[in-house]
Amino acid sequence: MLIVQKYGGTSMGDCERIRNVAQRVAKAKAQGNNLVVVVSAMSGETDRLISFAQSFTPLPNTKEMDMLLSSGERITAALLAIALESLGIKAISLSGRGAGIITDTFHTKARIAYIDTTKIFQLLNEGYVVVVAGFQGISTDGEVTTLGRGGSDLSAVALAGALNATCCEIYSDVDGIYTTDPRLVKQAKKLDKISYDEMLELASMGAKVLLNRSVELAKKLNVKLLCASSFTQDKGTLITKEEDIMEKPIVSGVALDKNQARVSLSDVQDRPGIAADIFGLLADNNINVDMIVQTIGRDGRTDIDFTIPKTEVSLTQQVLEGFKNDFGSIEYDNNIAKVSIVGVGMKSHTGVASTAFKALALDNINIMMISTSEIKISMIINAEFAQKAVEKLHSVYKLEQ
Amino acid sequence: MLIVQKYGGTSMGDCERIRNVAQRVAKAKAQGNNLVVVVSAMSGETDRLISFAQSFTPLPNTKEMDMLLSSGERITAALLAIALESLGIKAISLSGRGAGIITDTFHTKARIAYIDTTKIFQLLNEGYVVVVAGFQGISTDGEVTTLGRGGSDLSAVALAGALNATCCEIYSDVDGIYTTDPRLVKQAKKLDKISYDEMLELASMGAKVLLNRSVELAKKLNVKLLCASSFTQDKGTLITKEEDIMEKPIVSGVALDKNQARVSLSDVQDRPGIAADIFGLLADNNINVDMIVQTIGRDGRTDIDFTIPKTEVSLTQQVLEGFKNDFGSIEYDNNIAKVSIVGVGMKSHTGVASTAFKALALDNINIMMISTSEIKISMIINAEFAQKAVEKLHSVYKLEQ
Numbered sequence: 001m002l003i004v005q006k007y008g009g010t011s012m013g014d015c016e017r018i019r020n021v022a023q024r025v026a027k028a029k030a031q032g033n034n035l036v037v038v039v040s041a042m043s044g045e046t047d048r049l050i051s052f053a054q055s056f057t058p059l060p061n062t063k064e065m066d067m068l069l070s071s072g073e074r075i076t077a078a079l080l081a082i083a084l085e086s087l088g089i090k091a092i093s094l095s096g097r098g099a100g101i102i103t104d105t106f107h108t109k110a111r112i113a114y115i116d117t118t119k120i121f122q123l124l125n126e127g128y129v130v131v132v133a134g135f136q137g138i139s140t141d142g143e144v145t146t147l148g149r150g151g152s153d154l155s156a157v158a159l160a161g162a163l164n165a166t167c168c169e170i171y172s173d174v175d176g177i178y179t180t181d182p183r184l185v186k187q188a189k190k191l192d193k194i195s196y197d198e199m200l201e202l203a204s205m206g207a208k209v210l211l212n213r214s215v216e217l218a219k220k221l222n223v224k225l226l227c228a229s230s231f232t233q234d235k236g237t238l239i240t241k242e243e244d245i246m247e248k249p250i251v252s253g254v255a256l257d258k259n260q261a262r263v264s265l266s267d268v269q270d271r272p273g274i275a276a277d278i279f280g281l282l283a284d285n286n287i288n289v290d291m292i293v294q295t296i297g298r299d300g301r302t303d304i305d306f307t308i309p310k311t312e313v314s315l316t317q318q319v320l321e322g323f324k325n326d327f328g329s330i331e332y333d334n335n336i337a338k339v340s341i342v343g344v345g346m347k348s349h350t351g352v353a354s355t356a357f358k359a360l361a362l363d364n365i366n367i368m369m370i371s372t373s374e375i376k377i378s379m380i381i382n383a384e385f386a387q388k389a390v391e392k393l394h395s396v397y398k399l400e401q
Numbered sequence: 402m403l404i405v406q407k408y409g410g411t412s413m414g415d416c417e418r419i420r421n422v423a424q425r426v427a428k429a430k431a432q433g434n435n436l437v438v439v440v441s442a443m444s445g446e447t448d449r450l451i452s453f454a455q456s457f458t459p460l461p462n463t464k465e466m467d468m469l470l471s472s473g474e475r476i477t478a479a480l481l482a483i484a485l486e487s488l489g490i491k492a493i494s495l496s497g498r499g500a501g502i503i504t505d506t507f508h509t510k511a512r513i514a515y516i517d518t519t520k521i522f523q524l525l526n527e528g529y530v531v532v533v534a535g536f537q538g539i540s541t542d543g544e545v546t547t548l549g550r551g552g553s554d555l556s557a558v559a560l561a562g563a564l565n566a567t568c569c570e571i572y573s574d575v576d577g578i579y580t581t582d583p584r585l586v587k588q589a590k591k592l593d594k595i596s597y598d599e600m601l602e603l604a605s606m607g608a609k610v611l612l613n614r615s616v617e618l619a620k621k622l623n624v625k626l627l628c629a630s631s632f633t634q635d636k637g638t639l640i641t642k643e644e645d646i647m648e649k650p651i652v653s654g655v656a657l658d659k660n661q662a663r664v665s666l667s668d669v670q671d672r673p674g675i676a677a678d679i680f681g682l683l684a685d686n687n688i689n690v691d692m693i694v695q696t697i698g699r700d701g702r703t704d705i706d707f708t709i710p711k712t713e714v715s716l717t718q719q720v721l722e723g724f725k726n727d728f729g730s731i732e733y734d735n736n737i738a739k740v741s742i743v744g745v746g747m748k749s750h751t752g753v754a755s756t757a758f759k760a761l762a763l764d765n766i767n768i769m770m771i772s773t774s775e776i777k778i779s780m781i782i783n784a785e786f787a788q789k790a791v792e793k794l795h796s797v798y799k800l801e802q
Contacts, residue, residue: 015453015456015457018457019457022457049476052416052476052480053479053480053483055416056416056419056420056423056480056483056484056486056487057483057486057487060483060486060487061482061483061486063493064479064482064483064486064493064494065479065483067475067478067479067482067494067496068475068476068479068480068483070475071472071473071475071476072472074468074469074471074472075450075453075469075472077468078454078465078466078468078469079453079454079457079469081462081465081468082454082457082458082461082462082465082466082469083457085457085458085461085462085465086457086458086461092464092465093465093468095468095545144496
């Protein structure tokens with residue numbers, strides 16, 4: 001089998017940990033697999049380099065930042081290749097350029113355009129374990145680029161797709177995907193399998209194992225992702241397509257997001273295009289609106305509620321200043337939490353939502369906003385009830401089993 | 402004027418020092434010069450990376466070492482470009498590859514084959530200060546290589562030659578070349594100018610500013626070298642060809658080398674080829690023989706004295722074991738010092754050597770071995786007289802003036 005493994009910054013944090021990774025790679029190689037190993041920089045290294053650059057100017061040239069930041073993964077890639085050779089494993093490290101990862105020219109947030117796999121396939125045929133510096137590529141102009149936050153995961157997923165690997169294994173200090181944040185609910189249970197779509201919806205869950213960007217790419221390229229810890233032998237969680245999951249749970253997990261604020265516009269003039277105007281201008285200001293609920297208009301007036309990141313409240317206030325004649329009153333509420341239940345089984349089951357509403361009602365938790373998608377139900381509640389609501393929902397859908 | 406500047410690891414040691422370098426570069430740019438700036442890694446960084454690699458194996462793969470070690474200069478190059486931009490200077494960093502520095506394929510000790518200057522000239526024409534990561538290039542196979550010890554100096558000299566720069570300025574924490582080591586003789590005086598050949602002969606002097614490899618290349622490419630400190634505004638020492646030095650001093654400096662040991666072979670069979678046999682085998686064992694003195698043979702026997710690095714004494718003993726029937730006795734002396742006087746004026750002046758011998762004799766310092774070249778006289782004396790001999794010679798040739 002051809003397997004792409006990716007080790008995060010904590011897993012590559014020092015020479016002892018790199019030796020541990022080398023041993024894991026050696027074991028997978030000994031089992032007869034072909035291996036491409038993508039590595040992150042040592043934890044803290046990228047932040048250290050950024051702070052160096054920002055000591056000169058708050059907004060350093062992005063092309064220079066890419067030259068600077070791409071060095072961290074080159075270091076860990078070379079060190080892992082050396083560690084593998086010390087175990088008697090034939091290994092070679094490649095930079096993003098060497099690995100044939102071609103990107104667009106948007107420095108510090110480049111997107112992978114395509115991967116020229118010639119060299120990697122050649123090295124695999126020669127029996128090498130190929131270690132690739134993650135997070136980086138080479139632009140169509142021939143300049144070093146980096147892929148932005150979570151970039152090494154993206155490198156791994158894209159390589160797994162291009163190489164048609166059997167699996168892309170993402171190793172970090174988190175041992176898998178849980179039914180909910182184990183720090184909140186100690187009955188939280190690790191999932192064996194989860195679908196791409198559920199994973200995307202659960203992304204806001206406490207344990208941020210994977211950014212949506214990587215899951216989306218995996219889904220698009222049909223790459224099986226395994227999330228596991230490099231510090232244990234536990235088998236982790238497989239993220240795959242829905243069809244590969246035999247027994248589809250109605251609810252797979254409960255997610256909590258405490259970083260949202262609620263904005264309530266009352267008595268909004270119910271003219272065509274008013275919502276488009278408001279949300280268009282918010283988007284122009286890069287304010288990421290999450291949930292939007294609009295009630296049916298009466299007497300030419302309507303109410304619009306939506307949520308935004310707490311950090312964007314003051315910018316939103318400025319933007320909405322221009323609309324103040326269009327609505328009666330406006331209310332901001334920082335003291336909210338968004339609780340979501342996610343599960344592909346919802347599609348074919350009825351009564352999932354009402355079970356949730358009933359459960360919260362029994363505990364006297366008031367639901368301020370509701371939005372639903374095919375596989376997710378999100379509810380905005382008062383922040384003080386967040387913990388209680390997550391526990392209740394986790395229990396009512398029997399996720400501890 | 403087109404100037405190549407090179408800043409060493411101490412000059413680039415932290416962000417504050419990089420800012421200082423940026424200000425110096427900005428000043429030279431403001432004076433209307435075109436600038437290519439070659440940088441070393443932050444002091445200590447290369448050793449740190451080597452120790453990481455050696456924690457896995459004492460002899461890491463050299464190709465991986467080059468991937469690893471080349472990152473340090475990429476970091477400082479990017480940081481200097483960012484620092485320059487923060488001062489309003491248009492700047493861009495280039496890796497060895499980007500700068501077109503093509504080397505052979507001997508990893509960790511590659512030699513520069515040629516430099517493709519197209520890109521640098523294009524960037525200079527566009528008004529950029531071009532910052533180049535020193536110490537590295539790209540092999541004819543397209544792999545990253547490094548140039549070995551003193552490699553950033555070599556990058557700078559080679560670039561200055563290829564670009565036909567007016568001068569190559571080497572900045573470090575040493576402010577120039579002195580008549581002798583100022584730690585030994587406090588009257589030591591900084592030289593304004595010195596010829597390549599004198600510099601080569603003085604290389605063993607206490608202040609190791611430049612490795613001979615770089616001086617030799619500068620001589621070959623006819624590149625004027627300026628050695629100065631990045632921490633002061635003093636003008637440093639210009640290393641140039643002899644013809645450019647109007648007033649040729651008889652003696653430019655006094656050098657001391659305490660790292661040699663003396664080997665004395667007595668009663669050597671005076672057959673043709675005996676010296677070739679002995680020194681050939683020492684060379685095969687990578688033993689760097691420095692001075693060799695052979696007395697005229699009498700009765701088919703002769704004496705051969707030579708010096709080797711102290712660290713090679715035991716290896717030399719092993720090698721000479723095979724010749725023990727060819728000579729009467731052998732003596733090893735670790736307690737010696739080599740004192741040399743260097744000056745291009747010697748060529749045209751007589752009595753320079755006898756002045757030295759007389760001066761030492763007056764102080765009752767016994768000279769064990771003497772060897773002379775066109776511009777250098779070296780004497781082996783007992784180590785306990787080293788300091789006294791250097792002071793005496795410095796004074797007798799009036800170098801303090």
